[in-house]
Amino acid sequence: MQLTLEFGGGLELLCESIKIHEVDVSPKSGEDKLIMRDLLGWIKANIIKERPEMFMKGDSVRPGVLVLVNDCDWELSGNLDTTLEEKDVVVFISTLHGG
Amino acid sequence: MQLTLEFGGGLELLCESIKIHEVDVSPKSGEDKLIMRDLLGWIKANIIKERPEMFMKGDSVRPGVLVLVNDCDWELSGNLDTTLEEKDVVVFISTLHGG
Amino acid sequence: NVVIDNGLTPEMIYRYSRHLLLPNFGVEGQSKLSKSSILVVGAGGLGSPVALYLAACGAGCIGIVDSDIVEINNLHRQIIHKEAFVGQAKVKSAADACRSINSLVKLVEHNEALSPTNALEILSKYDIVVDATDNLPSRYMISDCCVLLDKPLVSGAALGLEGQLTVYHHNGGPCYRCLFPTPPPTAACQRCSDSGVLGVVPGVIGCLQALEAIKIASAIGEPLAERMLIFDALSSRIRTVKIRGKSAQCIACGENARFTKETFQCFDYEEFTQSPMSDKTRPKLNL
Amino acid sequence: NVVIDNGLTPEMIYRYSRHLLLPNFGVEGQSKLSKSSILVVGAGGLGSPVALYLAACGAGCIGIVDSDIVEINNLHRQIIHKEAFVGQAKVKSAADACRSINSLVKLVEHNEALSPTNALEILSKYDIVVDATDNLPSRYMISDCCVLLDKPLVSGAALGLEGQLTVYHHNGGPCYRCLFPTPPPTAACQRCSDSGVLGVVPGVIGCLQALEAIKIASAIGEPLAERMLIFDALSSRIRTVKIRGKSAQCIACGENARFTKETFQCFDYEEFTQSPMSDKTRPKLNL
Ligand SMILES: [Zn+2]
Ligand SMILES: [Zn+2]
Numbered sequence: 001m002q003l004t005l006e007f008g009g010g011l012e013l014l015c016e017s018i019k020i021h022e023v024d025v026s027p028k029s030g031e032d033k034l035i036m037r038d039l040l041g042w043i044k045a046n047i048i049k050e051r052p053e054m055f056m057k058g059d060s061v062r063p064g065v066l067v068l069v070n071d072c073d074w075e076l077s078g079n080l081d082t083t084l085e086e087k088d089v090v091v092f093i094s095t096l097h098g099g
Numbered sequence: 100m101q102l103t104l105e106f107g108g109g110l111e112l113l114c115e116s117i118k119i120h121e122v123d124v125s126p127k128s129g130e131d132k133l134i135m136r137d138l139l140g141w142i143k144a145n146i147i148k149e150r151p152e153m154f155m156k157g158d159s160v161r162p163g164v165l166v167l168v169n170d171c172d173w174e175l176s177g178n179l180d181t182t183l184e185e186k187d188v189v190v191f192i193s194t195l196h197g198g
Numbered sequence: 199n200v201v202i203d204n205g206l207t208p209e210m211i212y213r214y215s216r217h218l219l220l221p222n223f224g225v226e227g228q229s230k231l232s233k234s235s236i237l238v239v240g241a242g243g244l245g246s247p248v249a250l251y252l253a254a255c256g257a258g259c260i261g262i263v264d265s266d267i268v269e270i271n272n273l274h275r276q277i278i279h280k281e282a283f284v285g286q287a288k289v290k291s292a293a294d295a296c297r298s299i300n301s302l303v304k305l306v307e308h309n310e311a312l313s314p315t316n317a318l319e320i321l322s323k324y325d326i327v328v329d330a331t332d333n334l335p336s337r338y339m340i341s342d343c344c345v346l347l348d349k350p351l352v353s354g355a356a357l358g359l360e361g362q363l364t365v366y367h368h369n370g371g372p373c374y375r376c377l378f379p380t381p382p383p384t385a386a387c388q389r390c391s392d393s394g395v396l397g398v399v400p401g402v403i404g405c406l407q408a409l410e411a412i413k414i415a416s417a418i419g420e421p422l423a424e425r426m427l428i429f430d431a432l433s434s435r436i437r438t439v440k441i442r443g444k445s446a447q448c449i450a451c452g453e454n455a456r457f458t459k460e461t462f463q464c465f466d467y468e469e470f471t472q473s474p475m476s477d478k479t480r481p482k483l484n485l
Numbered sequence: 486n487v488v489i490d491n492g493l494t495p496e497m498i499y500r501y502s503r504h505l506l507l508p509n510f511g512v513e514g515q516s517k518l519s520k521s522s523i524l525v526v527g528a529g530g531l532g533s534p535v536a537l538y539l540a541a542c543g544a545g546c547i548g549i550v551d552s553d554i555v556e557i558n559n560l561h562r563q564i565i566h567k568e569a570f571v572g573q574a575k576v577k578s579a580a581d582a583c584r585s586i587n588s589l590v591k592l593v594e595h596n597e598a599l600s601p602t603n604a605l606e607i608l609s610k611y612d613i614v615v616d617a618t619d620n621l622p623s624r625y626m627i628s629d630c631c632v633l634l635d636k637p638l639v640s641g642a643a644l645g646l647e648g649q650l651t652v653y654h655h656n657g658g659p660c661y662r663c664l665f666p667t668p669p670p671t672a673a674c675q676r677c678s679d680s681g682v683l684g685v686v687p688g689v690i691g692c693l694q695a696l697e698a699i700k701i702a703s704a705i706g707e708p709l710a711e712r713m714l715i716f717d718a719l720s721s722r723i724r725t726v727k728i729r730g731k732s733a734q735c736i737a738c739g740e741n742a743r744f745t746k747e748t749f750q751c752f753d754y755e756e757f758t759q760s761p762m763s764d765k766t767r768p769k770l771n772l
């Protein structure tokens with residue numbers, strides 16, 4: 001499944017300062033769909049190059065990270081159970097506090 | 100065909116100050132696809148309520164109007180011959196000169 | 199007489215004539231804006247354009263809270279402060295700049311750090327609050343206080359080459375705690391003073407904050423409630439995304455919210471976030 | 486010594502320390518910016534934040550062109566001008582404000598209307614041109630002149646509750662005439678003085694123009710060439726769209742361009758657009 005992953009608010013520093021990643025991710029073997037829970041594991045294994053604890057906590061993202069699937073907060077689509085579709089854009093953004 | 104039409108830069112004044120129009124437009128009878136040329140005629144007949152000369156000139160838009168199909172200048176997709184697809188977003192925007 | 203009914207003097211009609219010509223704003227919008235009072239928390243990179251544009255556009259009363267003094271290394275982004283004010287209180291410098299561009303606006307200088315002990319009293323005097331601070335504990339504190347006092351909160355942030363903007367606790371939308379019930383780890387809390395910021399980035403976000411405050415004050419358009427604007431300066435991309443609504447479980451604004459004015463005044467925001475409200479005590483970075 | 490090689494004095498290193506901390510900007514970005522010269526055409530609603538942020542961020546030299554004087558009914562959006570400067574030249578007022586926030590920047594006051602007879606000479610002294618004007622003939626003229634002199638042009642516009650922004654003649658992208666070979670009908674050419682503008686709207690666009698100029702000057706990020714940013718204040722929506730490339734048929738920048746410095750100097754832009762460069766001669770609207 002072709003997905004666009006974007007990292008912002010400093011999270012790109014965990015993946016070699018690359019903000020946009022065009023990736024191809026398959027559902028877990030035996031599954032017919034890809035959900036966010038699986039995608040997070042895949043990202044942790046394949047995209048995050050350092051300090052994974054700055055990206056995940058337990059099986060979800062760490063506090064202070066917003067997750068957007070097609071410009072919409074994943075809380076509105078099922079959080080970890082959100083089903084992904086071909087060409088979806090998934091954005092991970094760390095909230096900023098500066099001014 | 101479901102389309103979203105948006106008017107900006109003052110063009111919304113020609114259609115009762117409504118910027119976003121969700122519309123259903125069919126290809127011309129005998130045609131199997133809808134192209135921008137036909138859509139312009141449909142808009143002139145159905146959406147534009149006043150001063151049509153501020154929207155069209157000849158069979159195209161008047162000078163100073165940018166046309167965007169899915170956030171991309173129609174000059175890049177064939178201008179009047181651009182083929183529209185289900186759920187396309189077509190934006191008509193008059194260029195501004197103020198400051 | 200419409201003019202008198204709307205509280206606009208001939209002087210105001212002349213000064214704001216470009217606003218009055220706007221069908222979507224007009225006399226009604228200007229009149230509402232001129233009767234509104236807006237508090238800007240922080241007279242720094244975000245607060246500079248917020249205060250200047252609120253003053254220029256004609257907010258009735260602008261309060262500014264900050265306890266910092268102007269430093270030379272603020273000036274790359276804090277355009278409200280002149281070199282001549284280095285060493286003086288930021289609120290005095292900022293209020294002076296606002297007065298010099300619009301003497302019709304009332305300016306109130308709160309030359310103190312906003313804290314749980316004074317926040318309720320200060321915020322209660324205003325209709326709208328703008329969070330233009332630079333640290334996490336202040337953001338939780340201001341949001342909690344706005345929920346307790348039922349004030350809309352225009353919240354902006356900028357760091358590096360990125361910015362974020364949203365409106366909390368407005369039109370039934372979420373508060374800061376609805377989005378962030380748990381604070382992030384300390385290592386994720388970068389500040390401009392540690393990590394840097396391109397000066398014009400808070401300029402963009404601050405102008406957009408002033409716009410949201412003006413829209414709320416004058417009751418025009420759709421404020422950014424339940425939406426967030428995300429700005430990436432390097433690519434010049436700005437997206438406006440849909441965010442979650444109010445959380446029923448939120449301890450500040452949820453159905454069984456247990457936050458009262460009393461708990462607020464005793465809440466230790468620095469302990470909660472493991473992060474200081476002021477960077478005065480931190481070692482300065484040197485290149 | 487890196488510091489000396491980059492032309493940054495200890496004073497600059499302290500002042501711009503938050504820029505130097507930025508991995509994507511750093512010493513190299515600041516050094517390039519500090520050596521750049523940028524011309525701002527128009528010291529009005531757009532020019533105000535452009536000039537202030539270019540000065541704050543540390544552009545080496547900022548030129549400002551305008552022949553207008555400061556009026557009270559400009560001040561709702563032109564935050565660079567203080568009431569004390571009403572009746573004085575806008576360029577003097579603007580340069581004074583820039584100097585007061587950053588004395589390290591060189592400011593050049595061009596207190597005259599830009600016209601085909603002086604544009605080549607004035608623009609040739611700068612690396613980057615910012616179009617912050619308020620009328621159509623000036624936009625064609627500035628674009629043509631930038632093509633002739635091969636300068637990037639950061640072009641912004643604001644009216645009512647909307648704004649637009651793009652970079653012309655940069656990285657092989659189009660010029661103004663590539664997009665608009667034929668001028669629009671006169672009835673489509675609204676001005677802020679006729680139709681109104683919410684003061685903070687040019688603020689947002691002007692900040693974004695300053696950002697694009699800084700990105701070009703310091704060679705960071707992707708400037709808005711072949712792209713246009715479209716801002717709707719009422720809905721807080723900002724889209725960045727892809728626009729056409731350079732047109733082979735363009736009379737200014739195309740393959741067989743017939744525009745020379747000589748034709749430029751004789752070209753009647755007001756006749757071409759059927760629109761005046763200055764609104765001084767127009768009747769003032771009264772409410
Ligand atoms: Zn809440
Ligand atoms: Zn061209």
